[in-house]
Amino acid sequence: MGEIQVIKSKLLTCRHGFSTRTGGVSTGIYESLNLGANRGDPIENVLENWRRFGAAAGIDTDRFVHGHQVHGTVVRVSVKADAHSIAEPTPWEGADGYVTAEADTPLVVFTADCTPLLMQDPAAGVIAAVHCGWRSAVADIEAVAVKAMEGLGARRQDIRAAIGPGIRKCCFQTDEEVPRAIDGLLGGDSAGLYGPDPAEAGKYLTDLPGAVHRRLLQLGLAEENIDELGICTMCDPGRFWSHRAMGAVRGSQANIITL
Numbered sequence: 001m002g003e004i005q006v007i008k009s010k011l012l013t014c015r016h017g018f019s020t021r022t023g024g025v026s027t028g029i030y031e032s033l034n035l036g037a038n039r040g041d042p043i044e045n046v047l048e049n050w051r052r053f054g055a056a057a058g059i060d061t062d063r064f065v066h067g068h069q070v071h072g073t074v075v076r077v078s079v080k081a082d083a084h085s086i087a088e089p090t091p092w093e094g095a096d097g098y099v100t101a102e103a104d105t106p107l108v109v110f111t112a113d114c115t116p117l118l119m120q121d122p123a124a125g126v127i128a129a130v131h132c133g134w135r136s137a138v139a140d141i142e143a144v145a146v147k148a149m150e151g152l153g154a155r156r157q158d159i160r161a162a163i164g165p166g167i168r169k170c171c172f173q174t175d176e177e178v179p180r181a182i183d184g185l186l187g188g189d190s191a192g193l194y195g196p197d198p199a200e201a202g203k204y205l206t207d208l209p210g211a212v213h214r215r216l217l218q219l220g221l222a223e224e225n226i227d228e229l230g231i232c233t234m235c236d237p238g239r240f241w242s243h244r245a246m247g248a249v250r251g252s253q254a255n256i257i258t259l
């Protein structure tokens, strides 16, 4: 179904990409570019999808750094030896972000509405891939990731950030706990990031990518170094996997970056 698409940020100068759901070989509810393993899709299809996506992105995806994501704040400093096949089990506990300064060590996080965040300090040669679900975002995985990059020599004024496709304020209906937690994260600097949902009393529409963006500014990244792509996964189920739109039985996008 469709063609392979690799969505890129104009700010990142290293190889990277955000995937869509088109151009793969998976069938049925996984049609067609499912890049997630252990979701019920035959692994041969997932491997072929990765071959296609890697070729389109110009990245060797036989091995890459990835693992079980747990909506926490662990960001692993990664080395080339941590990279493994999508068909192999991950030899560490859950993590929601990875950083590295090593070449040919692709970092991957999976999303299907959560906010994917790819970062690069081009001067220092340090990169990050972060899975920002709302629980990780309000627990400040953004700061954990920036500090982990600094630990490898990055400087926050040089870090560039690309906020990829995820559910946006148009579609992300939440209870009050999410905007309240965003207020807590941002010290109240959350104007415009949420409002009452006119369609349902007591519910809110919440801007998760916007909250990640604002937190990165608070952490000292420059506005001109932050690229919020503005693409909503739930608005376009023909192009993107969306957990809210499809439920738990679905494929996954992958978000990849490598030096």
Ligand SMILES: [Zn+2]
Residues within 6 Å of the ligand: 167, 168, 169, 170, 171, 172, 232, 233, 234, 235
């Ligand atoms: Zn939307």
